[in-house]
Amino acid sequence: MLQNNKISWSDPEYLVEMRGIVKRFYGRAVNDRVDLTLRKGEVLALLGENGAGKSTLVKILYGLYTPDAGRLAVRGRPACIRSPRHAISLGIGMVHQHFTLVSELTVAENIALCAPPARRGVLLDLAGVERRVRDISDRYGIRVDPTGRVGELSVGERQRVEILKALAGGAEILVLDEPTAVLTPGEAAELFGVIESLKRGGAGIVLISHKLEEVMAVSDRVTVLRGGRVVLDTDTRRTDVRALAAAMMGRETPAPSRRAARKPGRPVLDVRGLRARGAQGHEALRGVSFTVREGEIVGLAGVSGNGQRELAEILSGLRPASGGEFLLRGVGMRGATPRRLAMRGVGRIPEDRMETGAILDLSLKQNLILERYHLAPFSKRYRQVPGEIDACAERLVAEYRIAAHSIEIELRTLSGGNIQKAILARALDPRPSLILAAQPVRGLDVGAAAFVHRRLLDERDRGAAVLLISEDLDEILLLADTIGVIYRGELLRVCPRGEIDRDRIGMLMAGVREGTR
Amino acid sequence: MRLRLEKRQPLPFGARLALPFVAVAISFALSFVLILLAQANPFTVFYYILQGALGSRTGLAETAVKATPLVLTGLAAAVAFKARFYNLGGEGQLYLGALCAAVLGLRLAIPRPLAVPAIMAAGCAAGAAWALCAGVLKARCRVDEAVVTLLSNYIVICVVSALLDGPLKDPRTMWPNSPPILDCARYPILLAGTRLHAGALAALAAAAAVRWMMKRSVLGFEIAAVGANPAAAAYAGIPVRRTVVLVSLVSGGLAGLAGTGEVLGLHYDLVEKLSPNYGYAGIVIAMLGGLDAFGVVCAAILFGVLITGAELMSRYTGVPVFLADVIQGIVLLVMCAVFVLTNYRVRVTRCGEKSPVCNARGAAEGGAR
Numbered sequence: 001m002l003q004n005n006k007i008s009w010s011d012p013e014y015l016v017e018m019r020g021i022v023k024r025f026y027g028r029a030v031n032d033r034v035d036l037t038l039r040k041g042e043v044l045a046l047l048g049e050n051g052a053g054k055s056t057l058v059k060i061l062y063g064l065y066t067p068d069a070g071r072l073a074v075r076g077r078p079a080c081i082r083s084p085r086h087a088i089s090l091g092i093g094m095v096h097q098h099f100t101l102v103s104e105l106t107v108a109e110n111i112a113l114c115a116p117p118a119r120r121g122v123l124l125d126l127a128g129v130e131r132r133v134r135d136i137s138d139r140y141g142i143r144v145d146p147t148g149r150v151g152e153l154s155v156g157e158r159q160r161v162e163i164l165k166a167l168a169g170g171a172e173i174l175v176l177d178e179p180t181a182v183l184t185p186g187e188a189a190e191l192f193g194v195i196e197s198l199k200r201g202g203a204g205i206v207l208i209s210h211k212l213e214e215v216m217a218v219s220d221r222v223t224v225l226r227g228g229r230v231v232l233d234t235d236t237r238r239t240d241v242r243a244l245a246a247a248m249m250g251r252e253t254p255a256p257s258r259r260a261a262r263k264p265g266r267p268v269l270d271v272r273g274l275r276a277r278g279a280q281g282h283e284a285l286r287g288v289s290f291t292v293r294e295g296e297i298v299g300l301a302g303v304s305g306n307g308q309r310e311l312a313e314i315l316s317g318l319r320p321a322s323g324g325e326f327l328l329r330g331v332g333m334r335g336a337t338p339r340r341l342a343m344r345g346v347g348r349i350p351e352d353r354m355e356t357g358a359i360l361d362l363s364l365k366q367n368l369i370l371e372r373y374h375l376a377p378f379s380k381r382y383r384q385v386p387g388e389i390d391a392c393a394e395r396l397v398a399e400y401r402i403a404a405h406s407i408e409i410e411l412r413t414l415s416g417g418n419i420q421k422a423i424l425a426r427a428l429d430p431r432p433s434l435i436l437a438a439q440p441v442r443g444l445d446v447g448a449a450a451f452v453h454r455r456l457l458d459e460r461d462r463g464a465a466v467l468l469i470s471e472d473l474d475e476i477l478l479l480a481d482t483i484g485v486i487y488r489g490e491l492l493r494v495c496p497r498g499e500i501d502r503d504r505i506g507m508l509m510a511g512v513r514e515g516t517r
Numbered sequence: 518m519r520l521r522l523e524k525r526q527p528l529p530f531g532a533r534l535a536l537p538f539v540a541v542a543i544s545f546a547l548s549f550v551l552i553l554l555a556q557a558n559p560f561t562v563f564y565y566i567l568q569g570a571l572g573s574r575t576g577l578a579e580t581a582v583k584a585t586p587l588v589l590t591g592l593a594a595a596v597a598f599k600a601r602f603y604n605l606g607g608e609g610q611l612y613l614g615a616l617c618a619a620v621l622g623l624r625l626a627i628p629r630p631l632a633v634p635a636i637m638a639a640g641c642a643a644g645a646a647w648a649l650c651a652g653v654l655k656a657r658c659r660v661d662e663a664v665v666t667l668l669s670n671y672i673v674i675c676v677v678s679a680l681l682d683g684p685l686k687d688p689r690t691m692w693p694n695s696p697p698i699l700d701c702a703r704y705p706i707l708l709a710g711t712r713l714h715a716g717a718l719a720a721l722a723a724a725a726a727v728r729w730m731m732k733r734s735v736l737g738f739e740i741a742a743v744g745a746n747p748a749a750a751a752y753a754g755i756p757v758r759r760t761v762v763l764v765s766l767v768s769g770g771l772a773g774l775a776g777t778g779e780v781l782g783l784h785y786d787l788v789e790k791l792s793p794n795y796g797y798a799g800i801v802i803a804m805l806g807g808l809d810a811f812g813v814v815c816a817a818i819l820f821g822v823l824i825t826g827a828e829l830m831s832r833y834t835g836v837p838v839f840l841a842d843v844i845q846g847i848v849l850l851v852m853c854a855v856f857v858l859t860n861y862r863v864r865v866t867r868c869g870e871k872s873p874v875c876n877a878r879g880a881a882e883g884g885a886r
Contacts, residue, residue: 318752339754348752356752361745370742370753379735386733 014076015040015173015204016061016092021070023056030056031067032228038173038204043195045219045236046208049248049417049445052225054208058175061206062094063087074173088114093166094175097182099158103151107161108133110150111168129168136167140197143190155303156187163194174198175206180214181442184303185473185506192218210445211474212241224248249447264481265294268329268434268465269315275323276310284310286489287324292434297456297466299480300491301473301505307489308469309351312438315467316348317341328434342371347432349423351439351469357423358411365393365407368426396425401451417448424455435459438469453479473505487511533859537805537812540855541819544848551843555836562830562840569829570822576829578711582783584814584821586611586792588720589775590799591806591813592727597768599731599808600744602655602761604648606666607772608796609673613647614640614773616677618780619685619787622698629701636702637719637777644773645766647673652765656758662765670796678789685787695787704782714782721814723771728810730767740764772796801849820845 016038023031031053038044048054059065061072063081072079074090081087084094101110108130133146144153144160153161159179166174176195180188195205195218209215215222216236224232224247232239232247269292278284285307292298302308313319315326317338325334328344342348350357358367369378369389377388393407400421404414411419420440427435437456441449456479460466470476476483477497484494485508492508493500549559570580590607597604604610617640625632647669654660681693689696704714731737739760742750751757779791802820806812827841 316752317754337754338752339756342754350752355746356749359742359746359749362741366738366741370749370755373738374735382734382736384733384735384738 013039015074016206017071017073017076018057018061019071021057021060021072022068023053023060023065024068030228031060033070034225034228034230035233036061036206036223036230038206040202040204041199042221043199043205043207043219045215045222046206046225047210047212047215047222047244047248048225049447052248052445053228054225055177057225058094058177058206058208061087062092062175088169088171091170091172092175093163093169093171093173095159095162095166095177095179097177099162101150101158101161101165103149105150106146107144107148107150107153107164108146110161111146111165114165114169132168133164136164140167140194140201142194154187155182155305156184156190159183159187159191160194167198172202173204173206175208177208178210179207180209180211182304182471184509185502186510188214210443212244215244216241245446248445262295262461264296265463266329267291267293269467270327270330271315271324272326273324274311274314274321274326276307276314276319277322278307278310284489285314285321288486288489288491289324290484290491290494292465292467294433294463294465295460296482297460297468297480298482298484298494299468299470299476299497300484300486301470301476301509302486303509304471306486308438308486310489311486312351312436312469315341315346315436316350339371342430345430345433347427347430347435347464349420349427349435349437349440351442353416353420353423358419360412360419361410363408364397364402364404364411364414364422365389367411367422368393368396368407370426372430392429396422396429400425400455417444417451420444420448420452424452428455428459431462431464432459433464435464435466436469437466439471440468441472441475473502473509476505477502485509533807536855536859537807537816537852540805540852541848543855544844544851547847547851548840548844552836552840555840557834557836562834562836565830565833566823566826566841568826570826574708575711576825578708578713580818580821580825581717582712582714582821583824584817585714585717585720585782586775586779586795587798587802587817587820588724588814589771589778590795591802591817592723592799592810593768593771593775594799594803595806595808595810595813596727596731596740596771597764598744598803600740600760600764601747602652602764602768603663604651604666604765604768604772605663605800606648606651606669606769606796607775607799608792608794609666609670610644610647610769610772611776611779611792611796612673612677613643614776615780615787615791616673616680616776617643617773618702618777619695619698622702622780622785623696625702626699627701629703629705632699632702633704633781636781637774640773640777641770642773644776645770648765648769648772649762652762652769655765656761677787681787681789687786693789697785698780702781703785704778712783714778716778716782719774719778723774724810724814727767727771731810736760736763772799775799798845801845801852805848805852 014037016036018034018036021031021034022029034053034057036057046054056065060067061081063083063086072081079090081090102113108126111133112124112126112129130146137144142160142164144157144164150158150161179191183191198205207219219236222232222234222236222239222244223230224244226248272289273287274285275283275287276285288311290298300308310319314321317336317340321334325332327333328346333341354360359370369392372378378385390407397404397407402418402421402425404418411422435456440456441452444452456466456468468476468479480497482494483497483500483505485492485505487508488511552559552562570576590611593607594604618636621636621639625636648666651662651665651669654665655662681695685695687694687696704716707713707715707717731740739755742755743757743760747757775795776792780787784791798820802813802816805816823841823844827838830836831838
């Protein structure tokens with residue numbers, strides 16, 4: 001390290017000091033003179049809607065982007081972080097939403113892949129790595145078996161391995177990107193314990209989150225970004241959920257209040273003993289049965305990877321079932337194509353909106369009619385009818401308040417929330433009798449999420465049957481009239497919302513069955 | 518110092534439109550160096566190329582004659598690539614279309630208004646059927662179409678050679694070529710005293726039809742959707758397999774038509790070296806034309822100019838004709854480079870020796886500015 005690079009502008013009190021960071025993409029400032037500071041033993045929550053510039057800022061810190069202007073100092077020493085490898089050498093660790101682990105290897109082997117390798121001559125000192133992992137996990141109370149195979153670990157455990165990996169690499173500055181998005185309430189509580197002990201050990205933590213309650217509970221300080229600028233930077237105890245939401249959105253929006261359901265009508269979707277194999281050939285669904293009726297929202301809670309994806313794919317016509325049957329208004333639909341289901345009145349909102357839900361390289365208007373382009377009035381024989389397509393697209397843009405300059409622009413240029421609104425418009429405009437919504441607000445900002453939720457409630461009140469698959473317990477509790485919990489491919493319990501409480505659902509999501517409490 | 522690629526925002530429409538022209542200009546600038554190496558004056562060379570291709574009635578006609586098969590093979594590649602069906606078999610499909618024309622042209626003794634369309638349809642069908650094999654294999658069994666189509670070229674070319682040395686050999690000559698086709702099967706000549714034949718009109722009509730299909734037809738919508746994101750297209754209920762199969766038919770048919778035209782309009786018989794790699798050049802032309810029918814026509818004319826003009830240029834300056842091939846190759850490479858640079862931004866990071874806190878001063882100054 002070059003000692004003469006010590007310049008006096010930065011304060012050694014800070015682990016990280018970012019000042020006046022500017023990052024432009026194609027002339028648009030995504031980060032506009034952003035300041036971010038992190039002290040030793042501090043948890044900083046970084047809040048903001050989608051597109052507010054959180055992830056860009058963090059990517060600059062982790063060396064994935066170079067800022068166009070601004071200064072950055074790590075432990076009071078000016079630094080220009082060139083690459084993630086460089087960031088790691090400066091003691092910066094990052095835990096991404098999507099884990100970067102090799103599932104065939106053990107915990108220790110995974111860590112040996114990334115941390116400075118412990119060697120005995122030319123050989124890998126795996127025992128040494130295991131010792132080091134045990135050391136670190138004891139120090140911070142991170143429960144994990146270093147000899148366990150990653151493929152056999154739960155999502156929560158894998159996340160702990162990611163944190164261990166960062167710590168074994170010498171990280172003192174830890175960036176957690178929406179860490180609780182994939183966790184059960186129990187696992188989240190455990191994570192908060194780990195964060196607490198890391199804090200006591202003198203580490204600094206940047207926590208990116210959408211969940212305001214969580215931010216209030218865990219963080220010491222909050223920095224709120226909006227439109228690429230810092231709009232609020234305050235101690236957490238000096239603020240509250242309402243103020244944070246207002247700062248994020250620039251206005252105060254009421255969350256959709258729960259609306260009482262009418263009495264549900266006739267059954268629309270009847271799932272009977274559905275079975276499916278997963279990608280690795282294991283039994284992903286093991287005989288799932290339930291019914292969704294008119295004017296009813298059935299919420300399926302569960303941690304991801306317990307068969308929800310397979311269930312949604314079967315009901316969307318993408319995946320064959322290996323057993324069982326599902327009926328739409330009494331007609332067997334097993335093996336139906338996506339088009340047949342759509343024509344039979346199934347509106348589908350997929351889990352992965354960027355990859356399966358929308359075609360980002362096509363225009364907004366093409367995406368809006370993606371399921372109906374071949375029908376009248378959008379086409380006549382082999383010809384498209386541009387006038388009808390444009391008229392329909394303009395109407396949907398207005399009706400669903402999609403923020404787009406023109407219906408001709410590529411969908412790629414819209415924000416995540418507007419893309420989801422476009423998918424929603426496409427699925428709901430034909431007035432479907434059944435709506436399949438898989439993780440419909442994941443990653444959306446508060447405003448867009450509220451819009452989606454209001455629309456789903458409107459559809460239910462219109463008399464549609466809604467199947468909501470979500471990992472977010474709050475979402476399930478907010479919307480669902482009937483709640484089921486899915487765990488390892490089985491439906492553990494289905495009951496009206498009034499008969500089950502939050503803790504009970506949390507236990508079921510973690511696989512704790514009735515009576516074993 | 519390090520170089521790094523960062524994804525950038527999509528360019529505005531105008532800039533994207535200008536790209537092929539920029540690429541061609543850069544390629545010409547690069548070829549200047551090669552011409553200087555051949556000890557000739559680049560300006561003279563380009564003067565004679567333009568003079569040869571565009572300076573006379575014969576030159577213009579000859580340029581159109583060369584551009585005709587290139588428009589068709591370019592369209593074949595453009596339609597296929599738009600749907601992410603990588604048909605590299607234009608060459609083989611072209612030869613099959615030519616084979617069909619040579620065989621039928623010998624026997625179909627019916628009036629020209631019937632014979633020519635019938636042979637064109639047959640040539641189209643032959644190319645389409647050959648590409649269909651790859652289309653069905655991809656749609657049904659997920660076999661990689663690039664490999665299948667590429668290798669199937671060799672099958673066709675070898676079969677054609679074998680036929681020309683056996684059953685199809687003209688008994689009156691010693692050469693491996695088929696007997697000349699009947700008069701009634703030939704394309705009419707459009708411009709007396711030149712070789713410009715009605716195939717040029719057929720190619721333009723095909724370009725117009727392809728443009729309509731891509732922009733206005735239901736199939737065009739499906740092709741765009743399947744090419745942009747097959748998973749999302751399938752989710753939305755678009756029949757992905759059917760689209761792939763139809764695209765293989767259209768693409769193969771266009772390439773087949775190119776071969777048919779070469780026999781009916783130009784050679785009047787089938788020879789081994791009927792196509793100087795028109796099928797492969799079509800891929801370059803499709804890329805250069807931005808996978809758009811109008812762009813393909815422009816790119817094919819550019820190549821037609823280069824090929825035709827190079828002959829006159831060679832006669833006057835002594836620079837080998839192969840310069841035209843070299844320029845075509847450079848155009849392709851530059852086009853690829855330009856595509857990368859418009860989608861990604863190259864960032865140069867300067868660093869001091871082995872220092873993890875390099876560039877701190879630079880960053881600090883950057884902030885102060």
